[in-house]
Amino acid sequence: MSDIPSSHEATGPIRRPRRWHIGVFLLPAFIVYSAVMILPLIETLRLSLFNTVDGQPAFVGLGNFMVLFGDERWAADFWNALKNNVIFFIIHMLVQNPIGVALAAMLSIPKLRFAAFYRTAIFLPTLLSFVIVGFIWKLILSPIWGVSPYLMDLVGLKSFFSPWLGKPGSALIAVSLISVWQYVGIPMMLIYAALLNIPEEVIEAAECDGVTGWSQFWKIKLPLILPAIGIISILTFVGNFNAFDLIYTVQGALAGPDKSTDILGTLLYRTFFGFQLQLGDRSMGATIATVMFLIILAGVSLYLFAIQRRMRRYQF
Structure with missing residues (x-):
């Protein structure tokens, strides 16, 4: 058998390696940013739609x-x-x-x-x-x-x-x-x-x-x-x-x-x-x-x- 690769193998798509390490390096910054900025913002937006009625949080919509x-x-x-x-x-x-x-x-x-x-x-x-x-x-x-x-x-x-x-x-x-x-x-x-x-x-x-x-x-x-x-x-x-x-x-x-x-x-x-x-x-x-x-x-x-x-x- 010939050791020369077929034309399909020679011209096939080249798979690039997955750069999973980029996500690993970005993960700590993403976690810190989410904890300090994103989650407080979401909680603030949520809290603006609630009020305290008889000691319990109640949804008031745009009432505030x-x-x-x-x-x-x-x-x-x-x-x-x-x-x-x-x-x-x-x-x-x-x-x-x-x-x-x-x-x-x-x-x-x-x-x-x-x-x-x-x-x-x-x-x-x-x-x-x-x-x-x-x-x-x-x-x-x-x-x-x-x-x-x-x-x-x-x-x-x-x-x-x-x-x-x-x-x-x-x-x-x-x-x-x-x-x-x-x-x-x-x-x-x-x-x-x-x-x-x-x-x-x-x-x-x-x-x-x-x-x-x-x-x-x-x-x-x-x-x-x-x-x-x-x-x-x-x-x-x-x-x-x-x-x-x-x-x-x-x-x-x-x-x-x-x-x-x-x-x-x-x-x-x-x-x-x-x-x-x-x-x-x-x-x-x-x-x-x-x-x-x-x-x-x-x-x-x-x-x-x-x-x-x-x-x-x-x-x-």
């Missing part, structure tokens, strides 16, 4: 949502927190992200001296604990023992000083600017990385056409980094509508004065766990958490399916 939006007391607190959350987000979008883009543009200047020091100094606050940041700024802005009145007096601006954290009209803006100060380094570094990713050939071609300086940034660089700006915008949206820690540290769980800094995160905390004379209500807390999830889901979906698909991308 009707109470949240229909009851005068619940609706007033919810819409106030949502309004403050929107203002909190708008301040970050109009102040934090443009400053981050401007700082990244300046740090990307090739001849800038001490650029590494500036990057480190601006990014350093993002590494600090929110407890430290909140405590420090409460000391700085305190009208009794704070240093801001003294520093403003040195430059002749003490007459403009005001207890910003203690006035309902300025407390939310003050807390938002503290958050901007802490996290402006994140959009700065992301935009800076996007600017460094622009090929030198594109910049040299622009310079040959006489496009230099800020004109080069607006006409050449900015269109190329729009996808990065879009990612930063959606990260800002998700982070702001999940915010809780800094406001809790600076203004407490009551988010004073007169709930002027109350956002959805602090409202959720007081509702679910209770605070002072207010008893905790797990069902209503889960309902507020579900509404927060739906708001974030709607915003992310709008970006992914309506904005990102129309955004022009450039391949180099």
